[in-house]
Amino acid sequence: MKKELYDQVWELSKETALMTSVCxxxxxxxxxxxxxxxxxxxxxxxxxLATLAHKMGTxxxxxxxxxxxxxxxxxxxxxxxxxxxxxxxxLAKKLPSSFVKKWAKTTSTALHVWSEAKKNxxxxxxxxxxxxxxxxxxxKADYLGFKDHPYDALLDNFEPxxxxxxxxxxxxxxxxxxxxxxxxxxxxxxxxxGCLHGEFPSDKQLILAHEVxxxxxxxxxxxxxxxxxxxxxxxxxxxxxxMTTHIHADQFVPCLYGVIxxxxxxxYNNGLPPEQFxxxxxxxxxxxxxxxxxxxxxxxxxxxxxxxxxxxxKLRATFPDQFDGVSVETLYHAINHVKPSLIRIHADELTYxxxxxxxxxxxxxxxxxSLKVKEIPEAWNEKMGTLFGITPPSDATGCLxxxxxxxxxxxxxxxxxxxxxxxxxxFHTFQTHHPDWKDQVAHGNLLPLREWLxxxxxxxxxxxxxxxxxxxxxxxxxxPQPYIDYLTQKFSTLYTL
Amino acid sequence: MKKELYDQVWELSKETALMTSVCxxxxxxxxxxxxxxxxxxxxxxxxxLATLAHKMGTxxxxxxxxxxxxxxxxxxxxxxxxxxxxxxxxLAKKLPSSFVKKWAKTTSTALHVWSEAKKNxxxxxxxxxxxxxxxxxxxKADYLGFKDHPYDALLDNFEPxxxxxxxxxxxxxxxxxxxxxxxxxxxxxxxxxGCLHGEFPSDKQLILAHEVxxxxxxxxxxxxxxxxxxxxxxxxxxxxxxMTTHIHADQFVPCLYGVIxxxxxxxYNNGLPPEQFxxxxxxxxxxxxxxxxxxxxxxxxxxxxxxxxxxxxKLRATFPDQFDGVSVETLYHAINHVKPSLIRIHADELTYxxxxxxxxxxxxxxxxxSLKVKEIPEAWNEKMGTLFGITPPSDATGCLxxxxxxxxxxxxxxxxxxxxxxxxxxFHTFQTHHPDWKDQVAHGNLLPLREWLxxxxxxxxxxxxxxxxxxxxxxxxxxPQPYIDYLTQKFSTLYTL
Numbered sequence: 001m002k003k004e005l006y007d008q009v010w011e012l013s014k015e016t017a018l019m020t021s022v023c024x025x026x027x028x029x030x031x032x033x034x035x036x037x038x039x040x041x042x043x044x045x046x047x048x049l050a051t052l053a054h055k056m057g058t059x060x061x062x063x064x065x066x067x068x069x070x071x072x073x074x075x076x077x078x079x080x081x082x083x084x085x086x087x088x089x090x091l092a093k094k095l096p097s098s099f100v101k102k103w104a105k106t107t108s109t110a111l112h113v114w115s116e117a118k119k120n121x122x123x124x125x126x127x128x129x130x131x132x133x134x135x136x137x138x139x140k141a142d143y144l145g146f147k148d149h150p151y152d153a154l155l156d157n158f159e160p161x162x163x164x165x166x167x168x169x170x171x172x173x174x175x176x177x178x179x180x181x182x183x184x185x186x187x188x189x190x191x192x193x194g195c196l197h198g199e200f201p202s203d204k205q206l207i208l209a210h211e212v213x214x215x216x217x218x219x220x221x222x223x224x225x226x227x228x229x230x231x232x233x234x235x236x237x238x239x240x241x242x243m244t245t246h247i248h249a250d251q252f253v254p255c256l257y258g259v260i261x262x263x264x265x266x267x268y269n270n271g272l273p274p275e276q277f278x279x280x281x282x283x284x285x286x287x288x289x290x291x292x293x294x295x296x297x298x299x300x301x302x303x304x305x306x307x308x309x310x311x312x313x314k315l316r317a318t319f320p321d322q323f324d325g326v327s328v329e330t331l332y333h334a335i336n337h338v339k340p341s342l343i344r345i346h347a348d349e350l351t352y353x354x355x356x357x358x359x360x361x362x363x364x365x366x367x368x369x370s371l372k373v374k375e376i377p378e379a380w381n382e383k384m385g386t387l388f389g390i391t392p393p394s395d396a397t398g399c400l401x402x403x404x405x406x407x408x409x410x411x412x413x414x415x416x417x418x419x420x421x422x423x424x425x426x427f428h429t430f431q432t433h434h435p436d437w438k439d440q441v442a443h444g445n446l447l448p449l450r451e452w453l454x455x456x457x458x459x460x461x462x463x464x465x466x467x468x469x470x471x472x473x474x475x476x477x478x479x480p481q482p483y484i485d486y487l488t489q490k491f492s493t494l495y496t497l
Numbered sequence: 498m499k500k501e502l503y504d505q506v507w508e509l510s511k512e513t514a515l516m517t518s519v520c521x522x523x524x525x526x527x528x529x530x531x532x533x534x535x536x537x538x539x540x541x542x543x544x545x546l547a548t549l550a551h552k553m554g555t556x557x558x559x560x561x562x563x564x565x566x567x568x569x570x571x572x573x574x575x576x577x578x579x580x581x582x583x584x585x586x587x588l589a590k591k592l593p594s595s596f597v598k599k600w601a602k603t604t605s606t607a608l609h610v611w612s613e614a615k616k617n618x619x620x621x622x623x624x625x626x627x628x629x630x631x632x633x634x635x636x637k638a639d640y641l642g643f644k645d646h647p648y649d650a651l652l653d654n655f656e657p658x659x660x661x662x663x664x665x666x667x668x669x670x671x672x673x674x675x676x677x678x679x680x681x682x683x684x685x686x687x688x689x690x691g692c693l694h695g696e697f698p699s700d701k702q703l704i705l706a707h708e709v710x711x712x713x714x715x716x717x718x719x720x721x722x723x724x725x726x727x728x729x730x731x732x733x734x735x736x737x738x739x740m741t742t743h744i745h746a747d748q749f750v751p752c753l754y755g756v757i758x759x760x761x762x763x764x765y766n767n768g769l770p771p772e773q774f775x776x777x778x779x780x781x782x783x784x785x786x787x788x789x790x791x792x793x794x795x796x797x798x799x800x801x802x803x804x805x806x807x808x809x810x811k812l813r814a815t816f817p818d819q820f821d822g823v824s825v826e827t828l829y830h831a832i833n834h835v836k837p838s839l840i841r842i843h844a845d846e847l848t849y850x851x852x853x854x855x856x857x858x859x860x861x862x863x864x865x866x867s868l869k870v871k872e873i874p875e876a877w878n879e880k881m882g883t884l885f886g887i888t889p890p891s892d893a894t895g896c897l898x899x900x901x902x903x904x905x906x907x908x909x910x911x912x913x914x915x916x917x918x919x920x921x922x923x924f925h926t927f928q929t930h931h932p933d934w935k936d937q938v939a940h941g942n943l944l945p946l947r948e949w950l951x952x953x954x955x956x957x958x959x960x961x962x963x964x965x966x967x968x969x970x971x972x973x974x975x976x977p978q979p980y981i982d983y984l985t986q987k988f989s990t991l992y993t994l
Contacts (some may be wrong), residue, residue, distance in 0.1 A: 018545045021538070025526060033530075037719035038737035041518070041774065048515045052549070158659060193684070222534040241534035 001445025005069045006078055009085060012062045019053035024234045028242050031228040058092045071397065077281055077463040084280030084462045089161065094143050096115060101318055106132050107408040114406030121396040123377050130405055131373045134366050137410045140207060141367065151367045154411030158287045161417060161465055166365060167414055170421065173355050173480045174302035178354050179387055181491060182340060188495050191333035195326045200252040204318050209245060209259040211314065216263050217450045224258065232420040233262040235269030237277060250320065253335060260302040264294035267450055271458025289466050291419025293453065299349050300427050300486065301441060301449065309331040336494055340388035342397045350491060351388065358383045359413040369411065422470065424483035429474045502566045503575055506582060511558045511775025516550035521731045525739050528725040551597065555589045566684050574778055574960040580910050581777030581959045591640050602672025603629050604905040611903030618893040620874050627902055628870045631863050634907045638864065655784045656915060657964050661861065664911055667918065668854050670977045675851050676884055678988060679837060685992050688830035690824045697749040706742060706756040708811065712759050714947045720763055721758065730759040732766030734774060743857065750832060757799040761791035764947055778958035786963050787925060788916025790950065797845050797983065798946065800940060805829040806939040833991055837885035839894045847884065847988060852871030852919060855880045856910040864907065919967065921980035926971045961980045
C-alpha cells in the first residue's frame with residue numbers, strides 16, 4: 001500500500017531531522033567531553049553532516065512531494081506543518097551552495113580571529129573579517145528577499161515574521177522606559193550583595209542545581225546536566241534534553257540561575273510532542289519563543305520573592321556559612337541588584353535589554369550601510385555612554401565582547417529581548433489562571449507552570465506562528481506593556497521608587 | 498588542477514570514515530551519558546548513519562575510481578591501501594541490501610530476546626531466533642564466498658585471511674596444553690586471594706585507573722575514560738580514543754585490569770597515523786591484532802611480577818586497609834589464581850582460551866550443520882565437563898552467557914584467542930630487543946613497550962596483513978609455541994609444577 005503523501009514528506013523530513021539531531025550531539029560532545037586534540041576531526045564530522053542535512057533538506061524529491069502535498073486539502077494542524085516545510089525548503093533553496101560554502105568559510109575564520117582580537121583587545125584585527133561578514137549578510141538578505149529593510153530578511157531567519165517596522169517601536173518604548181528606571185535606581189542605595197560572593201564548593205552547587213531541575217519537573221530518564229565553558233541547552237529529541245552549566249567556585253548565581261535559564265529551554269524541548277519528531281509540529285516556534293521560556297523561568301519566576309522563599313532554606317542548608325543570618329529579603333534584593341555594567345551576559349534584568357537594543361541599532365545601521373565597521377567602536381562607546389552612563393575601557397569589554405557577529409549571527413540579538421517581552425505577556429496570562437502561583441512557588445511546587453506552558457505552548461510545536469501563538473495564549477498581539485508593567489511593579493517595590 | 502586518482506578515492510573513503518566515526522560517538526554516548534528515554538531516537542540515528550555509510554562505501558562512483566586506480570602503478574604502502582579498499586568494497590557489495598536489512602532486523606530482535614532468555618534462563622525462548630541467525634549466517638557465507646569451509650567466510654569477516662584449516666591445529670595444540678596445565682594446577686593448593694575482595698571506593702579506583710593510563714602514555718588531550726555497564730574502547734579518530742570501565746566497589750581487579758585491557762586497544766587507536774585518517778593506512782589490521790594489544794597489556798605485562806612491583810605501592814597507598822601486610826608476591830599469586838569457572842569474561846589467563854575453543858567448536862559445527870541449535874545446551878555442558886570438569890547449573894551461566902550470537906557475531910570468538918597468540922609472539926620479540934623490560938616495568942616505565950608497538954605495529958595501519966605483520970615483526974608465521982612457552986614458564990613458577 002502506498003504511503004500517504006503527507007507521510008512521505010514527513011519521512012524525508014525525519015531523515016533530515018535525524019542528521020540535525022546527530023549534529024547537535026557532535027556539538028554537545030565537543031563542549032562537554034571531547035578530548036581537545038580531536039577538534040579538527042570534529043570540524044570535519046560536523047561539516048560533513050551539516051552538508052548532508054542541507055542536501056537532504058533541499059532534495060528535489062522532497063520539493064516535488066511537498067508541491068504535490070500542497071495541492072491537496074490538508075487539515076490543521078498538518079496544514080501548519082506544510083506551511084513550515086515550505087518556508088524551510090524555500091529558505092534553504094534560496095542560498096546557492098557556493099554562497100553557503102563561502103559563508104561557512106568566512107565565519108569559521110572570523111571566529112578564530114575574533115577570539116584572538118578579543119583576547120588582545122585589537123578591534124582592527126577583527127574589522128576586515130567583520131566587513132566581509134556584513135557584506136555577505138547583505139548579500140544573504142538579497143538572496144532571501146525582503147520587502148522594506150534588508151535587516152528584515154536576517155531577522156526573519158531567527159524570528160520568523162518579525163521585522164524592523166514591528167521591532168523598532170517596541171524597542172523604542174522599552175528603551176525609554178528602561179533608561180528611566182535605571183537612572184532612578186542609580187540614585188538609590190545599593191542593596192547588600194555580600195551573600196552572593198564567597199565560597200561555594202562545586203559539588204554542592206551541582207547538587208543544588210539538580211534539586212532545582214527536579215522541582216522544575218526534569219527526569220534523568222529524558223534529560224541531563226553537564227559542565228561546559230559556556231552554558232547551553234540542546235535538544236536531540238524531546239526525550240533527550242541536554243543542558244550544561246559552568247560553575248564558579250566563588251559565586252552561586254551563575255550556575256544556579258544559568259541552570260534555571262537552560263532549564264526553561266529544556267522544558268520546551270521536553271514538552272515537544274515526541275510522536276511528531278521530524279516534522280515542524282515537533283519543533284520550537286522561534287528563538288524568541290524559546291527565549292521566552294528560559295527568561296520566564298530564570299527571571300520572572302527564578303528571581304521572584306516566592307522563589308527566594310523556596311530557595312532560601314536550600315541555600316542555607318547547602319552553604320551554611322554563607323547564608324548565616326541572611327534573610328529571604330536580603331537574598332531577594334541581592335539577586336535583583338540593578339547596576340549598569342559593561343558585559344551583556346552579566347547584566348541584571350533591567351539593563352539586559354538595553355545591551356540588546358544597543359546591538360540591534362548597530363546591526364541595523366551596519367546592514368543599511370549607515371554605519372561602517374570601522375566606526376563600530378566609537379558608536380558602541382557613545383551608546384554605552386548614553387544608555388548606561390559608562391564608557392568601556394577597552395573594545396574587549398565593549399564591541400568585541402560577544403561571539404555572535406563573528407559567527408555571522410546578525411539579526412539574532414533581538415530575539416533575546418523578544419523573549420523577555422513574550423515571557424512577561426505569557427506570564428501575565430498565566431497569573432490570571434493561577435492567582436495562587438506565588439504560594440505554590442514558595443512551597444516549591446513549580447509544576448503548575450510547567451504544565452500550563454506545555455498545554456499552551458510546547459505541545460503545539462510549530463502549529464502556530466509566534467504572532468498567532470501570542471494572540472491565542474494572551475488574547476493580544478505582542479506588546480511591551482506587560483513587560484513594562486512587570487518590571488515597574490517589581491523594581492518599584494524593590495527600590496521603593 | 499585535477500586531484501590525483503588516489504586522493505579522489507581517499508576523499509570518498511574519508512567521507513565514509515567520518516560517518517563511521519560519528520556512529521561510534523552515537524554508540525559511545527548511548528553507553529555512557531545518553532538519557533535512557535532516548536533509546537528509540539538513538540536507534541533511528543544509528544540506523545540512518547549506518548545505512549548512509551554503507552551506501553557511501555558501495556557507491557558506484559567509488560567503485561569506478563577504485564577500478565581506475567587499480568590499473569595504475571601505485572607504490573607501497575599505498576598499494577596496500579588499494580588492496581584493502583578493494584577488499585572492503587567487494588565485501589560490502591557482495592551482500593544484497595535486502596539481506597543486510599533482514600540481517601539487521603533479525604539480530605535486533607534476537608538481541609532483545611536473548612537478553613530476556615538469559616534473565617529467565619530459558620534457552621527455548623532464544624533457540625528459534627538463533628536458528629534464524631545461523632541460517633542467515635550460512636547464507637552470508639554463501640554470499641561472501643569461501644573455498645573450503647563456510648565458517649571461513651565468517652571468520653574472514655573479523656580476521657582477514659584466517660580460516661578453519663589454519664585455526665584448527667592451532668587451537669587443538671593449545672587445547673591439549675591448556676587442559677593439561679589446568680588439571681595439574683587443580684591438584685595444587687589455591688593461593689591466598691583475600692586482598693582481591695573487600696572495600697574499594699569507586700573514586701579511588703578511578704584515580705588509580707587514571708594513574709595507570711598515564712603511565713601507559715595516555716594524554717587527556719587525545720583520550721578519555723568514562724563509566725559504562727560493559728567496558729569497551731572505541732576510536733573516533735587517532736586523536737580521540739574513548740575507553741570505559743565498570744567499577745565494582747567490592748573488587749579492584751575488574752576496573753583496574755579492565756582499564757589496562759581497554760588501554761591496550763586505546764594505544765593502538767592512538768598510535769594510528771592521524772594523517773592517514775580515512776584510508777586503510779589509518780586503520781587497525783584485524784580484531785585479532787587489536788586484541789593482541791589489549792591482552793598483551795592486560796595479561797603479559799599487567800599480570801606480571803614486575804608490574805605487581807609497580808602496582809603494589811600504589812595499591813597500598815590507595816587502599817591501605819586492604820593491603821596492610823599484603824606482599825608483592827601475594828598480590829602476584831592472587832591475580833593469577835587459576836580456577837575453572839563458568840563465565841568466560843571472569844576467566845583467568847589459562848582457562849580463558851578454553852572458553853573460546855569451546856565456542857569455536859560449537860560455532861563451526863552449527864555452520865557446517867553437524868550440530869542443531871536445540872542441541873547446543875547439551876553440547877555446551879558436555880564440553881564444559883570435558884574441558885573444565887564442571888557442569889553449568891543453568892543455561893544462563895552456560896550457553897546463554899554471551900551476547901555475541903544474538904548479534905550475529907559468529908566467527909568473532911576465535912579472534913580473542915588469536916589475540917593471545919599474537920600477543921605472546923610479539924612480546925617474545927619485544928623481550929629480545931628490551932631484555933631489561935622487567936626492570937623498566939617495575940619502575941613504572943611502560944613507555945618503551947608503547948613506543949615499540951607504535952613503531953612495529955600501530956603506525957603502519959593496514960599496510961601489512963596480519964600474517965605479513967607477524968612475519969615482519971617476529972620473523973615467523975603465527976604459532977602457538979610462544980604462547981605455550983610463556984604460559985609454561987609463568988605458571989610453572991607460580992604453581993611450582
